[in-house]
Amino acid sequence: MTRQRADDGTAVELRGITKRFPGTLANDAVDLTVRRGEIHALMGENGAGKSTLMSVLYGMERPDAGTIRVEGREAVFASPGAAMAAGLGMVHQSFKLFDSLTVAENVVFAAEPRRFGLVDRAAARRRVRELAEEHGLAVDPEARVGDLPVGLRQRVEILKLLHRGARTLILDEPTAVLTPAEADALFAVLKSLAAQGRSVILVTHKLREVLEGSDRVTVLRDGRVVARLITAETSADEIAAAMTGRAVELDRIHAPGTPGEVVLDVAGLGTDAVHAVDLTVRAGEIVGIAGVAGNGQSELVEALAGLRPVTAGRVALAGQDVTHASAAERRTRGLAYVPEDRHAVGTAPAASVADNLAMGHHRTSLSTRGMLPPAAVRAHARRLVERFGVKASTPEVPASALSGGNLQKLLIGRELAHEAPLLLVEQPTRGVDIGAIQNIHDQLIAYRDAGHAVLLVSAELSEIRGLADRVLVMYEGRVTASYTKQEADERTLGLAMAGGALTDPAPAEAVD
Structure with missing residues (x-):
């Protein structure tokens, strides 16, 4: 009642x-x-x-x-x-869309306009176009959702709720996967909805x-x-x-490191999405890569990790040519990797927290005569859970039971524990709370100061500026600018990220 x-x-x-x-x-x-x-x-x-x-x-x-x-x-x-x-509607962190259907088909799914008992597809397209224009959510009703960038997919989710008459919208971490420009556009829409x-x-x-x-x-x-x-x-x-x-x-700006020998040396690297990239990362140095999403940062890191074929150029890790080495071979030679997609690439959600933390260590520090002693796996998990503040009731729970932020802490902790000469890390604090962000930043600085090399990709300019000793900017698959820590203010980086530094960069080299 x-x-x-x-x-x-x-x-x-x-x-x-x-x-x-x-x-x-x-x-x-x-x-x-x-x-x-x-x-x-x-x-x-x-x-x-x-x-x-x-x-x-x-x-x-x-x-x-x-x-x-x-x-x-x-x-x-x-x-x-x-x-x-x-009258409630919710947009989840993981979108609930059908990639193979159009925008209009997704928006009206299970609430389709009908004519003579059949779905009226023309009316569906009109309805979506009207909603999009009314609320400033520009998107093509006939576009296939699987072909849309993340920011437009989120608009589709909001249109779904508006089509169903939602008067209160719940948005769970809505900007976790958006670029700064997409986040600004989203907030303009939310303010318009509130004004209505x-x-x-x-x-x-x-x-x-x-x-x-x-x-x-x-x-x-x-x-x-x-x-x-x-x-x-x-x-x-x-x-x-x-x-x-x-x-x-x-927004702490950490003191610069003390760079040593070159650990990662990339010359003329090319892939399907990256063009003639040159870069170096030295021991005791964090090099940040800034850029609007979709300009080749993720593809570059995948190529360096051995997950994407290299079509041109050379990659050397600790003096060894690994241009065409597999991901497993690169790990053996001293590479650790925190990928952007923690669910599909970084972890095995169905496996336990302890098993996820053992990955990569199962052939080295945790292995005894080719076996994995369960007690050693549990002890290893407890150490990393405590060190990185992973909130899990027990190490035996599946990783899928963790929140996104806690899964990220698990992934960061596992990779840092390898003590590899080179760490590739993408979006290290995406979806992570304030206290954990500070802890992760401190851990990355400590990793650098212990003599490791770090290549950092982040959509958060404050993170890049706070951590990086040098900053590279990528635009349309190329490195178009390079700045020292002192030069990398937000205005300069923002201009370069928008394509305002299209001349070949004069490398901001580390000082020996």
């Missing part, structure tokens, strides 16, 4: 939401109020209870205690379908986006609400302290 009360401008109200899992109190009497026409940020470290709370609101989990009200009506959602019928009276619940770790794009902030820590803030009256430092329970040094 539902009960309605007087309209006070509240879109969603959660009261006393409690949710337990075996061994974990995920939400502890959480209250959350979201008003109509506002962007409300929900923040907290990995494992703070954000995703669980949104799963309860969206009908994916049943609360053990507490009540939900949507637009004044008390509701019990047995499924996401019931939540959608009440819709509400947005934004689950994110990114302080800059929260400060620029939200109206109010609720912070969770260890399953409880620890702060309710008005965005215009707070600061990044206050939010970070509420999330972590301690003062956090944000």
